[in-house]
Amino acid sequence: MAPVKNGRLVFNEIPTGLPEPGKTTVYDESQTIDLESVPLNGGILVKTLVLSIDPYLRGRMRDASIKSYSPAFTIGEPLSNYGVGLVLRSEHASFKAGDHVYGSHPFQQYFVAAPADAEKLTVLKNEEGLQWSVYVGVCGMPGQTAHHAWREYSQAKPGETVFVTAGAGPVGATVIQIAKQQGLKVIASAGSEEKVAFIKSLGADVAFNYKTERTRDVLARAGPIDIYWDNVGGETLEAAIDAAAVGARFIECGMISAYNGEEPYHVKNLMLIVGKQLKISGFIVMWLHEKHLAHFYETFPLLVKEGKIKYTEDATHGLERAGHAIVDVQTGRNKGKSVIIVSEDAGPARL
Template sequence: MSTEVSNNGVIFTKAINLGIPEIDKHFKYIKRKIKISPDVLEKDEILVRNVYLSLDPHLRNLMRSDYNLVEPFIEGNVMKASGIGIVVYSNNDQWKEGDVFLGWEEYSKISPDEAKNGLFFKKYLKEAKNDGNSLSYFLGILGMTGFTAYVGLYVFAKPKKDETIFISAAAGAVGQVLGQISKINGLRVIGSAGSDTKVDYLLKELKFDDAFNYKKINTDQALKETCPNGIDIYFDNVGGETLDIALTHLNVKARVISCGMISQYNSTTKYGVKNLSVLVSKRITIYGMLIFDHYEEHYDSFQKEMIPWLKEGKLKYKEHVVNGIENAPQAFLNIFNGKNFGKVVIKINDL
């Protein structure tokens, strides 16, 4: 016996290389139905009822037709993202539930390859349920963005006690976790964010040593005041002018961790960084990183270290939860103008 239910979703309608995507031009919200039945599945496929979707800036790259690093989105297909769903039917021995690459829709058929990749996270998700952590945490503080902060700090920056770290987009999904684990490691932590509310949160809730609103204060002046002894680690989430200015405040043997250049993702003209010659005179290393490289080696120790910190209340975590798949395109675009506050997840269904 099978039932038909709604499977509304968001279609990727048109690739865009430069500039800002528009809701009606590049996305299309569609209403449709799906038959909840084992019949819809091929061998080794699974059918998943989507609960949470993770919206992250890097999805913007997959909307480009000239992005040749990983397979971009296909025009006419449903948008995709990491997410957490409940397996409804499985033609795959290894699957009952999990974190996989889901569609921006209510139900997704997961291909055998995607199902195989998702296996890696199964045991962590089980532990999370038993621990009482919201499953959505595995899309943020215990997932890709928290893991980015962890790897950036421990694998690349290799901080020494009392060093100064400057974090741009510090109230964002990566920044807020990074700031807190930097404090745990005895660093002096400075952050920039785009609103007074966010700055207050960094100072009062996350106990940053200092923070500033880059929309109100000139970044060069603010760094002079907040980092009088210079910057040892710059965690760059934005690129562009902020990177250019931060370069001039770096100390000898400083490390720059470049994990995203959100300021450049939608721009039609690229900002030219003028201060790279300090790299030589100050022996600075810039590490470009993508988190996908590091799961196998470091994800286990990340979980083991983070979960006790969460339980002990040493880590706070702010999620920006948006309800309903129909709101995913706007929520995604809001990331680029800073209207989100914390890690953005779409809640599609109740558990």
């Protein structure tokens, strides 16, 4: 077989604000790959099918000297994130051609995973017959984030009230549904009327557009809150502290209000954490896998198949459009879980 193009989305330079497609990230088709003869050296050859676009990717677009929980992208190399791929060839005993694998994928059409990297990938059984993109959304890292942290930190009891920010996003939407199934009252916010309608359809008792209604006013009417799921930080966190009941649990998942170089908002009521005896838990999802991942895979794919956990998806077709999708997620223009469909071919390997 003749070599084929191996398109990549390359990290080109560190942004100072929002990432800019064509500047921060550049799509490159200069490389080729011979799918029949490329050396595997004990690893596997993978065809990328779908990639996840998540808010935290912005944090990886930094100088490598700045330490964080996730590694910085390397200038001149492809971005990477969670994806699903199809194994085309294998020299590793744990994988065979035709397997679908989930885990960290470079933003390129084909890649060889060395043995140590291959061992970090999960073979997806998908006995429920879900579309593969679901496994980077509600049945992937975003769903795991909601599932793991809720089980670990919420201490939820029927009749309590939870406030969920970014409620139309893949994590927030899943939290809303988990909370409703456990008998909680749910207050949820989103950034457009269309997104508000979606979170209402998930069962949110109080759903509002934070761009047209003040969060503080809504919480004053609908609170106090016993649990706060924070995807936003900043002034919204301050409003949640004001509205918190004594002993409320704050689950700190993300703070997108500070991801793109905005002037930091200084929360002014931190002393209330003491007076209200708040429990504030920050977390990184992979650190909770050992305790909760088995339960997640035992339950979530079936719940999705049965329609008990609903989701929306914003699919972008073509790796060359991934840079634009990254910006859409940072600015809230996406409608549902943002995924990049790299290849429509999700069938068995045929070389």
